[in-house]
Amino acid sequence: MRKIMGAKVLFFFALLSLSAVSAFAQDEEDQGLVMNFYKDSCPQAEDIIKEQVKLLYKRHKNTAFSWLRNIFHDCAVQSCDASLLLDSTRRSLSEKETDRSFGLRNFRYIETVKEAVERECPGVVSCADILVLSAREGIVSLGGPYIPLKTGRRDGRRSRADVVEEYLPDHNETISGVLDRFAAMGIDTPGVVALLGAHSVGRTHCVKLVHRLYPEVDPALNPDHVPHMLHKCPDQIPDPKAVQYVRNDRGTPMVLDNNYYRNILDNKGLLIVDHQLAYDKRTRPYVKKMAKSQDYFFKEFSRAITLLSENNPLTGSKGEIRKQCNLANKLH
Numbered sequence: 001m002r003k004i005m006g007a008k009v010l011f012f013f014a015l016l017s018l019s020a021v022s023a024f025a026q027d028e029e030d031q032g033l034v035m036n037f038y039k040d041s042c043p044q045a046e047d048i049i050k051e052q053v054k055l056l057y058k059r060h061k062n063t064a065f066s067w068l069r070n071i072f073h074d075c076a077v078q079s080c081d082a083s084l085l086l087d088s089t090r091r092s093l094s095e096k097e098t099d100r101s102f103g104l105r106n107f108r109y110i111e112t113v114k115e116a117v118e119r120e121c122p123g124v125v126s127c128a129d130i131l132v133l134s135a136r137e138g139i140v141s142l143g144g145p146y147i148p149l150k151t152g153r154r155d156g157r158r159s160r161a162d163v164v165e166e167y168l169p170d171h172n173e174t175i176s177g178v179l180d181r182f183a184a185m186g187i188d189t190p191g192v193v194a195l196l197g198a199h200s201v202g203r204t205h206c207v208k209l210v211h212r213l214y215p216e217v218d219p220a221l222n223p224d225h226v227p228h229m230l231h232k233c234p235d236q237i238p239d240p241k242a243v244q245y246v247r248n249d250r251g252t253p254m255v256l257d258n259n260y261y262r263n264i265l266d267n268k269g270l271l272i273v274d275h276q277l278a279y280d281k282r283t284r285p286y287v288k289k290m291a292k293s294q295d296y297f298f299k300e301f302s303r304a305i306t307l308l309s310e311n312n313p314l315t316g317s318k319g320e321i322r323k324q325c326n327l328a329n330k331l332h
Contacts, residue, residue, distance in 0.1 A: 030316025033150035037129075042121035046151075049130060052113040053137035061254065065202035066106035067138025068256075070131050071308060072198070073101060076185065077167045079312040081156035082127040085110060085325040093161040100168045102240070103205055107326065110134065114325050127325035128153035132309045139305070142201055144256035145298040149309050154319030157328040171208050171271040175280040178273060185311050191304035193286040196277055197297055200260035201253065203245040204270045206233035212272070220275050222267035229270075246270055261291035 031037075038045040056063045074084035077095065085107060088094040096104055110127070113134055117125045129151045136147050169178045182192045209229065212218040214236040217226055232246045247253040248270060249260055263269060264278040265287060277283050290297040320329050 032315050033152045033310055033313055035150055037152035038125060042124045044120050045117055045125045046133060048117050048120055049113055049133045050137050052116050053134050056109050057141045063106050063109055064138040064141045067134045068198055069104055071135035074131055075308045075311045077160050077164055079156060080128060080153060080309055081314050081319060082131050082325060083156040083160050085127055086159045087326045092159050095159050095161045095164055098161050098164045100164045110325050123321055126153050126155045127322050128155050139256060142256040145302050147302045147305050152315050154314040155322045156314060156319055171273055173273060175276045175283060187304050187307050189282055190286045190300045193283050194297060194300035195304045197260050197301055199248050199274060201256050203247050206238040206244040207240050209233055209246060209270055210236055210238060220267060225268045258290050258294040258297040261287050265291055
């Protein structure tokens with residue numbers, strides 16, 4: 001009888017040990033987002049992404065704007081999981097083909113980066129991490145700050161085209177709406193003001209601007225800026241496929257800097273949201289502070305990008321590591 005009881009006790013303790021090991025292994029597996037997640041599994045990953053982004057920027061300067069827009073359009077929609085990169089299927093529309101994604105381009109270059117990483121470490125680095133890290137390097141290419149970002153994201157398997165409009169603010173959105181959407185991600189007012197500083201670079205298609213020019217010019221626009229806008233956007237109903245754009249910042253169009261804030265205080269913001277940012281009592285103090293101090297702008301911009309990049313990621317056993325960024329893996 002004692003032998004049986006002793007065996008039962010030993011068996012019980014063995015089960016406890018196995019449970020503890022299993023729980024430990026589970027904790028080890030899902031460590032969430034951490035700095036240098038690939039230090040053991042693919043130590044060259046971040047360097048490869050950096051070099052690829054540099055090479056692509058050297059050949060195609062506008063890739064940097066794309067990297068920057070990608071992180072906003074992907075991470076702001078429910079999860080930072082590269083769902084933006086998925087192509088449309090017979091069953092679902094791609095996020096990148098929705099109206100809110102108008103003007104997004106250069107997705108093929110994400111595949112270029114992915115292929116370079118796959119050659120070094122097949123099946124290890126997620127497209128979600130590549131998207132985030134390429135955004136960081138794009139910011140640096142544009143003269144912005146280097147932002148240390150955590151990695152360890154995994155890729156989602158479905159597009160979220162059906163909810164894009166619930167999460168991404170429109171260029172005509174009220175400031176209240178914009179602040180509310182970002183607050184849901186934990187990004188406060190100075191963070192929102194800093195993120196919109198991304199409008200310092202790149203250009204805006206006339207499709208997004210004509211309502212401020214026709215049938216009458218918006219009186220809020222700086223009259224000195226209007227002739228240039230009318231010259232660039234001569235048609236009341238522009239062709240979305242035509243090359244009709246206005247530079248967001250005519251002074252330093254290829255540099256991420258605080259000139260944007262001086263422009264919008266001078267009524268030279270192209271979009272309604274730019275004008276509202278400069279004059280709403282909740283955001284104006286931060287606009288004025290960023291117009292005076294590039295260091296302050298960079299500090300808040302870095303903080304906001306970090307929060308955006310950590311929005312509800314898939315980690316551990318959730319999601320997958322896609323073989324191609326535009327396609328979910330085939331399940332067997």
